[in-house]
Amino acid sequence: RPVIYHIENALSKLKVGPLPQLYRGMPHAVTGYDEGTFVLWDAFSSSTSDANIVKQFTDEVNCSGTIFILKPLAESHGRCINFLSEFKEESEVLFRPNTWFRVQQKLGQGPKQLLAHHLGISLEGIDVYELEEMDHCTVTLEHNKHRQSLIQLREGQQQRRRMYSERLIE
Structure with missing residues (x-):
């Protein structure tokens, strides 16, 4: 059987429970994330519950990238895997393929500045979206x-x- 089958099977055996707000960073800009639209993440997608970790996944040198603030469902497709991860300090949560999100908003300048202050980095040139798992x-x-x-x-x-x-x- 394909490796994906075994990963899916292993994830399904992990505890399902409420997850905190999560973050996912990408070193490039994304399109198609208009407010109210549904977005399907069709691959395994890593995220973190530690907002400070997410800045490592944006392109700070070129001031570009995307940060997603994720609000998981109570019965989320995400599973906490930090106990399996090589990078335990990342507080990693892995979402299964074909997880749906609704775009709640693209953060405006004010909320973005608050997040930038909290993270201790500039978010100039970085798009920040709030997504709700569906x-x-x-x-x-x-x-x-x-x-x-x-x-x-x-x-x-x-x-x-x-x-x-x-x-x-x-």
């Missing part, structure tokens, strides 16, 4: 609601066009 059922329901509202919008537009056309013909 379960698959909620994402599906939200997508269906959105699709239904689009259908209703189109039907309303078509009805208005028909009424307008009928008036022109009369």
Whole structure:
């Protein structure tokens, strides 16, 4: 069996419990993280509960990158693996593949400055997003609601066009 199967199996055996706020840093900018959108992380994704660790994963030299502030579900796909990690001080939490998040917001200048002060680094040129972990059922329901509202919008537009056309013909 593939290695991914064994990692998934091992993660499923780890304790599920409430997780604190988590952080994930990346050395590059990301796109598609507009407020309210759902984002699927399709690979294993490492995060930390220690905000000071996240600055190691941004590009401080070029002042670029992305920091995600993650709010996990009570029954999260994330599992605390620091007892397995080579870097125990990182307080690592590993998210399983196909974990959904909703973008709550991209931090504005004020909240970003507070975080920068807390971390003791400049966040100039670094984007910071707050993400809320979502379960698959909620994402599906939200997508269906959105699709239904689009259908209703189109039907309303078509009805208005028909009424307008009928008036022109009369």
